[in-house]
Amino acid sequence: MKLYQTLENQIKKEPNYVSDNGEIKKWVVLNKAQNFDEELIGLLLEDADLKEKFFVQIKEVWVFKQNLFIQFLEQKNYLNDSYTQFKNKVGLTIDGKHLKQRNEVSLVWPFKDCILEGGQSREEDKREEIFFNETLAQDEITELLDPKVLTNAKRFDKDGEHSFDQFNRNESGIITDNLIIKGNNLLALHSLKKEFAGKVKLIYIDPPYNTGNDGFKYNDSFNHSTWLSFMKNRLSIARELLRNDGLIFIQCDDNEQAYLKVLMDEIFIRENFVSNIVWKGRGGRQDSKFIAQIHETIICFSKNISELELFKNTVEDTSSYSLKDEKGNYKIQLIRKWGSNSRRIDRPNLYYGVEFKNEVVFPIMPDGTDGCWRWSHTKLKKSIEDDNVILIEKEGRKELYEKIYEKDGTKQVVFNSWIDESFSGQGAKTLKDIFRTKIFDYPKPEQLIAKLIEISTLENDIILDYHLGSGTTASTAHKMNRQYIGIEQMDYIETVAVERLKKVIDGEQGGISKSVNWQGGGSFIYLELKKYNQTFIEKIEEAKDEETLLQVWEEMKAKSFLNYNVDIQKQEQCIEDFKSLTLQEQKQHLCELLDKNQLYVNLSSLNDGDFECTPEEQSVTREFYQLKN
Secondary structure, three states, X not given: OHHHHHHHHHHXXXXXXXXXXXXXXXXXXXXXXXXXXXXXXXXXXXXXXXXXXXXXXXXXXXXEOHHHHHHHHHHXXXXXXXXOOOOOOOEEEEOOEEHHHOOOOOEEOOOOOEEEOOOOOOOOOOOOOOEEEOOOOHHHHHHHOXXXXXXXXXXXXXXXXXXXXXXXXXXXXXXXOOEEEEOOHHHHHHHHHHHHOOOEEEEEEOOOOOOOOOOXXXXXXXXXXXXXXXXXXXXXXXXXXXXXXXXXXXXXXXXXXHHHHHHHHXXXXXXXXXXXXXXXXXXXXXXXXXXXXXXXXXXXXXXXXXXXXXXXXXXXXXXXXXXXXXXXXXXXXXXXXXXXXXXXXXXXXXXXXXXXXXXXEOOEOOOOXXXXXXXXXXXXXXXXXXXXXXEXXXXXXXXXXXXXEOOOOOOOOOOOEEEOHHHOOHHHHHHHHHHOOOOOOOOOOHHHHHHHHHHHOOOOOEEEEOOXXXXXXXXXXXXXXXXXXXXXXXXXXXXXXXXXXXXXXXXXXXXXXXXXXXXXXXXXXXXXXXEOHHHHHHHHHHOOOHHHHHHHHHHHHHHOOEOOOOOHHXXXXXXXXXXXXXXXXXXXXXXXXXXXXXXXXXXXXXXXXXXXXXXXXXXXXXXXXXXXX
């Protein structure tokens, strides 16, 4: 609000621009701006901030940016921070020109040029979001994205919960502790920037799908443009946290995946696209009106594909190697040729009888006619001698099958279709085994996350999930000896994710535990972004009656940060009008009075007595950001 307040104060120095009740005559100012009025321009040039914002110097002459000034004055005054240059048109543009005018393509949408704060603490919270325009609200955005003060820090290990002492760091001074952070994920990501920029190897997120009608435990009813802004803001800072050889995987469904791919082309650069992985882990949705959706998409981008390397790559899940002998797990594949050119008449040299355990076997087709083998006689005979062939009688015919053993550490191509029925329901089952009740409708299984971790990271690499949910990414990374950072703003981070990780430390045996021989151990640090005005918003949302709201208002007057233009005396004079509103309207009004830039305590306010940061909060915050006392 600083720039607008500066402009307002400067304009009010000219009495002709002010009405009798002290308000700016906007129509007068706009008219003078449109006509390059010398008096107005002179007034603006007197203030250094306004001069820098609304003028450009060309050969020692200051030129008035008329369009920018008019746009700023109109949109700021009318829309109260919810303003954007993209108002009515949805389409593909580049440099502001629509596709019919240009050959290149870019995705635009309402509020694309805005920052969406996107705050909430419970799944039912669906307040009107605040948008800050990147061009017109630089002051607000800088303050909004400033690193935050940390609070309620504690360490969890095999001996339970402990008071925070210090962070462990490597030789480069980077934190090596696992971190679980409660708070708005956009603000938390920006708070991680100084410490972890360019350090994260893998990001996996399972964000809101924007379906509007499913049971996902988020505010999953964003409209289309709001959802795109929500994703863009977070993906932009997430990319800065990735290593140059890092990867990001985003789980989504058909509702937004096409738009998300184009959005990521813009943020991560189209050339860094790796794959759209199709994953089928459960049955189709029974409420589907037309075609039941049985798969989801995992969009994968690298930060710099020229530096990308995938590690232990497996073609399919180990569950397909369901047979076992003294050599290990194996699956089987028919040695008789199938499909075209599978008849004896087409490949006579591959039709022969081969001795297998005192009987001769021929390649007989299912219809009883002669077929042919896929291998030469020499190769097939050698495979039989090496015990790499098995005989199975099927529908009266004896067929030879190749034993294909599960291989560890070999380089193989990863297919982009992961259809694995063995995963079906495993995520929900793991949670139910831990909590003895249903927690989420469709939590992702640890087996899926393990596969992503396996192909893209090594031990001790850093993994980030800023839509942590039930904590599957963190629990899987913990068992696979990867460092992790989990961010979640919902209140259930404490009752679900943290409690789940405590069970993991104790040796919980669900998910991938048996496959990785998990025995327990390890630790993590829990942190919260320190709330300020966010505390009042939550009190407002939780209020059940007018009396409670009036008590919150009394607290707000004493302790909260209100918008700069709020006149408390006028609010008190209109208290009877306030009481005539519905409860929901009363809540909305009180929320509008709060300065949204002060939802959480900024690092720059750590020593400001108004924010009442405790010695413990000051200590953990200085330790995290490596600040000197």
